[in-house]
Amino acid sequence: MISRATAAMDAFHRSLPDAPFHDFKQIQGNLPAEEKRLNANILGFFLTGRGGPSKVTEPFGFAIGEKLKIVEMNVWERAGGGDVDSQLVVEVEITADMCNVFGAMNGACYAYLLDSLTISSMVMLGRIKGFDGTGLSQSMNIYWHHAALLGETIRVTTRSVFAGNRERLASCEIREKASGRLVSTGTHSFLHAGRATKL
Numbered sequence: 001m002i003s004r005a006t007a008a009m010d011a012f013h014r015s016l017p018d019a020p021f022h023d024f025k026q027i028q029g030n031l032p033a034e035e036k037r038l039n040a041n042i043l044g045f046f047l048t049g050r051g052g053p054s055k056v057t058e059p060f061g062f063a064i065g066e067k068l069k070i071v072e073m074n075v076w077e078r079a080g081g082g083d084v085d086s087q088l089v090v091e092v093e094i095t096a097d098m099c100n101v102f103g104a105m106n107g108a109c110y111a112y113l114l115d116s117l118t119i120s121s122m123v124m125l126g127r128i129k130g131f132d133g134t135g136l137s138q139s140m141n142i143y144w145h146h147a148a149l150l151g152e153t154i155r156v157t158t159r160s161v162f163a164g165n166r167e168r169l170a171s172c173e174i175r176e177k178a179s180g181r182l183v184s185t186g187t188h189s190f191l192h193a194g195r196a197t198k199l
Helices: 004-017 031-047 109-128
Strands: 069-077 083-094 136-146 151-164 167-176 180-192
Touching: 004 031, 004 069, 004 109, 004 180, 031 109, 069 180, 109 151, 109 167, 109 180
Parallel strands: none
Antiparallel strands: 069 083, 083 151, 136 180, 151 167, 167 180
16 A cells, blocks of 8 residues: 555656656666656756756756756666666766866766765655655765766766665766766765654
């Protein structure tokens, strides 16, 4: 039986308009077409604040968020069965507003992508498994391996790692698209606060 909270969350997701900068029909992967559309709209809302109950019309990073192209959405059973994982793949060309003065992608932009896209992969998993995949960040660990430079296109792959009752963990890998050069890896742990309880 679906909970009231889950039903309300689904109704909110379905109320969001189609994000104009995501063509869900072009998204690859094994997620059903309707789920691709809904998840693209959810990501679009959280990146831009458009179409939902947001008091901020231009949230932090919205101009970068509008440039993201969703490439692939997948869910699969882990080897041995018993659990499900999700994967989100996004591409973006590095533009000047994403760079430092040396023409390399700024560290804050890495954090923005890691934050937004790891939670999006968990929201996708939550829609499949029936839980709210959003949460409050606890920690982000980012490792830089090579610079991503102005004009290059990067491919960002995020995966769910763990989804407990409240705790969530997702991973992120960023590669330069043309060469496959590893740019950055990271993890993001976050907590679903849920309803406040008295101690």
